[in-house]
Amino acid sequence: MAVLDEAPGAARPTAGPAAPGRAPRERGAARPAVLLLPALVLVLVFFAYPLATMLWRAFTEPETGWGNFTWFFTTQANIDVLVRTFTTALWVTVIALLLSYPYAYLMTVAGPRGRAALTLLVLVPFWTSLMVRTFAWMVILQDTGVLNRTLDLVGLGPVHLIRTQAGVIVGMVQLLMPFMVLPLYAVMSGIDRRYVQAARSLGARPLTAFAGIYLPLSLPGIAAGSLMVFVSALGFYITPALLGSPDDALISQQIFTQVNGLLQWGRGGAMGVVLLGMTLALLVLVALVTRRAGRKVSL
Amino acid sequence: MPASRGLAQTPDTERAGRAGRGAEIALDRLTKRYGDFVAVDEVSLTIEPGEFMTLLGPSGSGKTTTLNAIAGFVTPTSGSLRMDGTAIESAPPHKRDIGMVFQHYALFPHMTVAENIAYPLRRRKIAKDRRRELVAAALETVRLGEYGHRYPRELSGGQQQRVAVARAIVYGPRVLLMDEPLGALDKKLRDWLQLEIKRIHAELGTTFVYVTHDQDEALVLSDRIAVFNNGRIEQVGSAHALYERPETLFVAKFLGESTVLRGAAEAGAGRSALGKAGRTLTAAGELTGAAAIVIRPERLVVVGAGERAEPGWNALPATVLQEIYLGSSRKLELRLPDGDTALVREAAGRLSAARPGDEVTLTWRVEDAVLLPDDPDVETVLT
Structure with missing residues (x-):
């Protein structure tokens, strides 16, 4: 989760939120540090320590060295899981973006009452337990569930969704959509409508004005939302475990199997390190790209 | 001026070089209602080709709605809108031969000044070389020759405003609409830019429709002024006529x-x-x-x-x-x-x-x- 929390900051192109408010810090330099202390202790005890333990075990159990990593990268099943995890996260991100973009846009053009309703629609599921929502999807998606009953009535026959990758993606998209909608809305609500009007008055068709003006200006929101959803999706456990098939397991499930089922703490740790490393690399990459883009786009 | 000649030859219009190339705009009982609220109430006004017409009035008087109807951003509830005799009230904004300068300039922040000015030319599929010439000529017209490679946020308010003018005139539209273009600037800059706008109007011969609530601005710039109040036109006339012979008490009080x-x-x-x-x-x-x-x-x-x-x-x-x-x-x-x-x-x-x-x-x-x-x-x- 700590990685996740950094995502919106990393994706935003504004380089200088630190600039204002620097002056008062000089005099009472100790006080802000004191305010940080509780959070710092929490992170150290509940994040840094377990992380260090995991790293340590990955390199020391059952014996010291790169053994666990060699095992991970030389076992085809592990590579398959890693690839499946990334493709699932990618699909979830793309579908969530395609669904959220028009939704967030609607939020910016709706009246105050409409906007409140749309925001509530995003937030209510967000406040509901992840478990509850996942179980709800099980009920909806199962072969004798609401969805298939309805499809049956229309004559489209039963579609197997539960225990498939498609089912996992459907569930994850719904669970992660708030993380896409909210950053998109934040950026879109700052885009002056007159940019598009100006483009139209200068001879652009509606679609041209959207593609050339609105879309580039909304890119920071797309980047922030996509990163949040993608990184969250990489580490999802409950939803793929309940909605998916064991044959299509994602990396978090494999880690669980290694640690809880096979008591292979070293291998589980190594898998965690691989996931963390790849996520960090991705964050750095996105930060570099958006910083370059941020030099061109500033709102 | 060579700059203005360059602009007059815009290939977008084959009316190139012809004197008095501005279009006539005729509003006939134009009305816009939002629910029960009547923003524009049966406004009839004929703007002559090449004329500098100012729509003057307090906020909420209907002048901006009228301008947006001419631009195509507002669809009139009733009444007609003609450009050189052709009905345009149902034409989309990009099909009307107009340029528009917005109150806060609306320069595209992700494009340089030159890219901003080239935008309407690219939409009209004008060749790259010709585009470059026209952008340079437009920058020359607004006296910002050296600023093409900058981004809008690197310019002062007055410079941004002039870029917005350059972008709106570069393709030689026959009508230029301006929505309180100087509203966000300080007094001194405003006075100078008023003279610039007047000069550009004289050079281009385009029909200008200018919205402002500032009576002094209206007096300095306009050939004629239409005074708006409560969605209606109180009086149309030259600055002199409005000042010396107001026809309603509102005009007398609002102007001077x-x-x-x-x-x-x-x-x-x-x-x-x-x-x-x-x-x-x-x-x-x-x-x-x-x-x-x-x-x-x-x-x-x-x-x-x-x-x-x-x-x-x-x-x-x-x-x-x-x-x-x-x-x-x-x-x-x-x-x-x-x-x-x-x-x-x-x-x-x-x-x-x-x-x-x-x-x-x-x-x-x-x-x-x-x-x-x-x-x-x-x-x-x-x-």
Whole structure:
């Protein structure tokens, strides 16, 4: 989760939120540090320590060295899981973006009452337990569930969704959509409508004005939302475990199997390190790209 | 100027180089309703080709809605809108041959100045070389030749405003719409940019429709001014006509300063008598009922206690309240016996001897005042 929390900051192109408010810090330099202390202790005890333990075990159990990593990268099943995890996260991100973009846009053009309703629609599921929502999807998606009953009535026959990758993606998209909608809305609500009007008055068709003006200006929101959803999706456990098939397991499930089922703490740790490393690399990459883009786009 | 010649040859229009290439805009009973609210109420107005027309009025008077209807951002509820005789009320904005300058410029932040100006040319599929020429010519016209590679946020407000003008004229539209383009700038810059806009208008010969709530701006720029109030046009005319011969009390109050004397009028032969503060005043024109005499401050003459008023002039006793010295002139605020205030402007070199506290006589020629029907919605308080 700590990685996740950094995502919106990393994706935003504004380089200088630190600039204002620097002056008062000089005099009472100790006080802000004191305010940080509780959070710092929490992170150290509940994040840094377990992380260090995991790293340590990955390199020391059952014996010291790169053994666990060699095992991970030389076992085809592990590579398959890693690839499946990334493709699932990618699909979830793309579908969530395609669904959220028009939704967030609607939020910016709706009246105050409409906007409140749309925001509530995003937030209510967000406040509901992840478990509850996942179980709800099980009920909806199962072969004798609401969805298939309805499809049956229309004559489209039963579609197997539960225990498939498609089912996992459907569930994850719904669970992660708030993380896409909210950053998109934040950026879109700052885009002056007159940019598009100006483009139209200068001879652009509606679609041209959207593609050339609105879309580039909304890119920071797309980047922030996509990163949040993608990184969250990489580490999802409950939803793929309940909605998916064991044959299509994602990396978090494999880690669980290694640690809880096979008591292979070293291998589980190594898998965690691989996931963390790849996520960090991705964050750095996105930060570099958006910083370059941020030099061109500033709102 | 070579710059303007470059612009006039825009291949977008084959009307290149022809004198008076601005279009005529004709509004006929144009109306826009939002639910029960009537933003524009049966506005009829013909804007001549190449004319500089200003839509002047307070906020909420319908001037911006009218401009947006011409631009195509607002679909009229009823009435017609013609450009050189062709109905355009249902044409989308990108099909109308117009340029628009927005209040906050609306320059695309992710494009350089040159890319911004090239945008309308790219939409018209103009070849790259020609595009570069036209962008350079437009930058030259607004005197920003060196700024093409900058981003809008790297420019000052006044420079951004000029880029917005360049972007709106580069493709040679036959009508240029401007929505309070100088509203966000400071006074000094505004004065200078007004002259720039006037110069560009003279160079291009395009029809300009300019929206502002600033009466001074309207006076400086316009060939004609349409004064808006409550969704209607109160009066259309040259600055001179509006100032000297206002047709409604609203116009008299909105444009320039004036003293308004309200009372009951009684029509006579070519003249009317109006009772005010126990006196009977004479005004040109025949009108019976609630009326107001409107006099511009420079038309009022203050006569001291020992002096004699001109024969045949209107006269009212008054007390001088305060004096405001302005260098080239001075303003006097006077109180009339019934408590109303009057405003006098005396040019330097022709100052009267009146001082604050003096009892004087306020006089004016009958022909220098305008008699108008009273309008209870218009405040008489001096602004």
